Each structure stands twice: as structure tokens, then as C-alpha cells.
Amino acid sequence: MGDIGRDVARKLRVFDMKIIYYNRRQLAPELEKELEAEYIPTLQELLKRCDVLSINCPLTPETHHLISGPEFALMKHGSYLVNTARGPVIDEPALKEALISGKIKRAGLDVFENEPDIDPFFRTCEQVTIQPHYGGFSIGTIRKGEQLVLNNIRSFLETGKPLTAVNADQLN
Template structure:
């Protein structure tokens, strides 16, 4: 560890962590802000910042990554940077292998956006059951309740919610879903301990298809990686109940969109609630006119409280790393020497 105060660089100003919090952090760390609003500005300005303020030991990426993508401009941080902390829960936009090879620990946000994202999943769940896209269109067109298919709506009581990935977000979702008298099933890489299953009243399914075939509503809450890309495709839709409901607040590419289109057109999926899509923000316009789809522009974790928690998680990961040698939520901790 450096004898000087570690130098931490933030990509843009952390506007939500709080002035008092930042002031306390800077008692232990030198802190610089890379004033860049997009990728090209970051590329142009990072070398000058390091030249003026000294080499960076840590780097923070705040919420709202699209303007900076692709993240291929970190080379000037080498060889001194030892940790990067992202305010996002997902990390598919980062080259984790490159970081591991260069001795950089990468951390994501574990809990900051979890509850807010679960709230979005609940919103979409109720929206698809109540057919709100068609209902709102009916009101705006002056038809009130005369549009066919609005009544009676589906009631969540007694239905089964299948959660794909019972991590931080999935656990919040399970807890909130219980309020609506939903039965909870889940599928994850590893089964939770029995006491945790009891806490969330969740029943483990030994396979993804077992979950899909026994759920009235399926919610995607797993991270996007090589194993989960197109995790839900033709065979998975075939395994679902006829007229199932699908919620995705994770990443668009977890669902094979071509297969989803077929499932919606054929009625296998009655309605879908999507906060995420492929190729954001240039998504397939096919979804725009569908009355059986509730759309949101990837807003799940974008709340004021989540922003504050996310920024502070970044700082706390860095604080823990330089105090103890271990970050709080390393993604690649077992791959960095």
C-alpha cells in the first residue's frame, strides 16, 4: 500500500453521496474528479488529470454508464490503480478479464440499487397483471373501459412467482411479493440455506425448466454473463405455462428477443414487463406498439436513495481495500494476484 494518501479518481462528480460524507472521506484519501460527460472527454482529460494530480490508486464509476461506453480508456491508470468501484449492480459493460490481468480489483454495487430494482419489478408485475398499457391507451383515446380485455384483470393472490436469481434484488422482490399473497419459487446456481428459504418463504427449483413450468409469473433477476446470455430462449418459453407473465429488470440480453416476440405473438406469454432491452437505447421498435408489453427505459435502480447508496458503496469498497487489503464486494477477487 502507498505511504502517501491514496489518490482516488471519480468519473464525474459524486452528486449524491453528500458533502459531509465526501469531506470525511478526503481526510484519509486524496480525491480528484475527472470532469467528463462522455467517453471522448474521458479519453482526452484522464492523462492530464493524472499528470497534474499524480497517479491514481483507485477509480470510481458512478451510475449512468452509457455515455462513457465502451470502457476502453483505463490504460493510463496503470500500473498504480489497484481497485475500481462501480455504482452499478451489473458489470457486463466492463472488461473484468483485462482488470484481473492488470492486478485491478473490480467491485460492483451489491445492495444500493437492489431494493429500488425490486420495486420496479413489483411495479411491472402489477402492471402486466392489470394490463396497464392497454388500459392507459384506452383512457387517452377516450374509450374509458370499453376496450376489450381490461376487465376482469388478474389478481396476484394465489399465483406463483418464479424468481430467476435469488440474489440481493431477488430477495427484496420475494419479501415484497409476499405482501401480494404470491407463492415464491426460485432458481439460482446454488440453493440457499434452509433458514434463508424460510425467511423469504421461497421454494427452490432444481432446474430452470422446473421453475418455468410451475410459475404463473417469471421474473429475471440474475446478472448478464456468458452463461446467462439468451438464458430464456425458445426451449424456455416452451417450458412455461401457457399465458405466463414475464418480468425483466436485469439485462435485456438474458432473454432471446426473437424468441420473446414469438412467445408474445403466439400467446405463450400473455404480457411482458420490461425495464431492460437489447441494444439500449437503440432498442427494437417492434416493442413500442405492443399493448401486451409494459416498457420502462431501464429506470429500475435510478432513484435518489439508490444513487446515494451506490456512490457510498463505491467509496466504502475503496476505504475497506486500503484499510484491510480486501474490498467489500469484489467481483474478481479470486483472479487478481
């Protein structure tokens, strides 16, 4: 329930969905109240209770294949899954099995394990909606990007070096 998870929770409130979440740290009580969100202390308990799983975590060694066969087995039959995090957070062969069995009724995927080589199954499966890694594209990210560009230009004009040069090692 980082920045993206909180943004998702705010958007889902219009659908009158009960928001439950698992996170490394529980949110402050006032933020939980604002989001109308309930903290679930374990991922396993969250998986057993949720109807829609929205994954919004970073990819780390701990989150690689965070959702795999055992996790799908805990979920309700006919659950929905949305992954806008990173592709390798989900074990794709296990997701395919969950879709074929009906454990996962529908999946929305913004990211894939082997981008840009997407498993053809996901391109043709009627239960899967895919989009090009676009989940982080929002007015907020556009504004942050614009500000970064302006700050880079200012820095370059003032110091001769941008703040976030891709080729910093090549600059004199």
C-alpha cells in the same frame, strides 16, 4: 435469488404469491423460511411451474439468451415475464413469438438487447410495458451511491486521488 431477487421476493409477499426460485446455489434454510421461498433445482422445472417469471441475473456467457424458444415452450400458456436483469438474457425474437402466440400474456421490460435501439415491436405492443433501465433504482442504491460519492471526496481530499476515478489512467 441474489440481493435483487430477495428484494423482489419480499415485495411480492404482500400479494400472497407463492415464491419459487432457481439459483446456482440454494439459499440457507433460514433465509428461505424468511422469504417463504421454495428452491427449484433446475431452470426447466421452474419454467414449467411459474406463472410469473422475474429475471434478476447478471449477464454472463452462460446467461446470454438464457430465456429463448425452448424455455418459452416450457412455460405455461398465458405466463407473465419481467426482465430487470440485462437485455441479452432474453432472446428478443423468441419473446416476440411468445407474445404473439399468447404463450406470454404480458411482459414488463426494463432492459433490451440492443439498448438504446429498442425493437419497435416492444414500443407498440399492448402486452408489453417498458420503462427506461430503472429497475435497480431504489433507496438502497441511492444510499450506496451517496456513500460512494462521499468516500471519493474524502479520498481525494486526503490523498489527492478518488477511489473510483473513471479516468484513473490519466491521473498523476
